[in-house]
Amino acid sequence: MIGAAVVLYKPDMTQTLRLLRAVSEQVDVVTIIDNSPHVTPIELDTDNIHYHHFANNIGIAAAHNIGLRDLIAAGCEFAMLLDQDSEINEEFAFRLSSLLVASRKQNRPLIAVGPRIICSFSEKTVKPRVQREVARYDELVCVTQIISSGMMIDLSKVEQIGLKDESLFIDGVDHEWCWRAREQDLMVAIAEKVEMVHKLGDARSKFAGVTYKVGSPIRLYYQFRNIFLLLRRGYVPNYWKLRNLCVLPIRFFANSFLQDRRLERMKFMLCGIWDGIWGATGAYNDNWKSR
Template identity: 40%
Template structure:
């Protein structure tokens, strides 16, 4: 049995990535770094890992596909997907692999991920509307999991297919999970393996409601991909209703309550227009406002 680790990078904290590499330096792990940064990370060019650089930024979905295909073609049976800031350890990985192997003997498992300890709320994320169904002391089934910490087998990847390149970034992990479920496969979340995680750059409370705050350009992909995914039959109805109905409120909060409101507004409008046109792929350069920050996290 061989297990690989794919880490997606974009202008990363090199020291943190090095700590991930060091943690998984044993022969049991095969580490692939897929870097979308404009410039190569020279400090990560070591013999310990396979380093693939795409300065044009091919997007997170394509980067994940590249890393997974390299691992599976080289003989790995299983692969983890990690973000560049994931606080992931071999102990978490070993527990997830053990659970995956046990489950695949008796169910059509597509993926498993750890429980998520939100570093903003300082508690384990239970989900807002969908908390999943507990099936044992250590496991529950869910409709989707985030990509960070997701474990996929070669068999599941071949059956479900690749991550959707055209979504580029937001919604990629959830869409793959929903597609897997439409094919009769199951998504699990471990209750015994827990990973600290930060989603977004900050949390801002407006009128008693907490909103995630991220880079302005991400709003383009979030708004566009909500409109794209909401048209698909296999996407859960609760997700469609929650995210489509939230568009006006999210627009007002990002436009008038967050910093860089004008820039955020421009990205949201561009995303809504392209979502209605069903346009996919990376944002066109002409749509990027001149006032936007130069360093985005796409």
């Protein structure tokens, strides 16, 4: 059995219903974890959907964990994770699951496989600037990390490395889980011939000839904080640590002076740096609402 866990947060219903229809036709069970303030009306004529609503927004890691536990309890062998702003074709789940099945038969230590990502802004394939290729197997390129949306997981191997790290709440959750898998000698891979359109960030901006993602101000809190939290962990790749430390001042400048809502963005970045240095985890409101 194949299951899918779809995480929602104030979704665009036209796009979301299109995704849910495509997913429900390809898998046996769909678990929806809705972090929106209000219940999202899901009007689909299917009985294979489980719906969980968390008005207080429990974060992406906790949402994934609820979805994974739900799919394991339903007897699924494989679990596909999806964000609300991803687009998949009609063979997406079958092709990814087939690669995992083939890897099992060949005794490859593969725990998850994801697609080539096509950015919805540029309509071009996303090519990470810095990422180490570990190995190649036929249509698979084993790498150090892949993003969570579109990721299909072999659930029989999850117990070996554990679920997602809820202390991170959102940013870096997918990469941290992949690095932890590598620490346990398990691999993640990109399927060379499987593509998925995905929205990365809310917008795009350019500084000094470099195009970068622009997100909401509060996302900066998690991005900056989680860099400092992950710097402490030995299994996090050194290239990731070095790159993020080097670009941190540039990102702070760009988000402080080149975007709108400058003071608000600066506040969230400074709070993130403070909490990252002192090791605060969880949701922003849990750490700062009472201050």
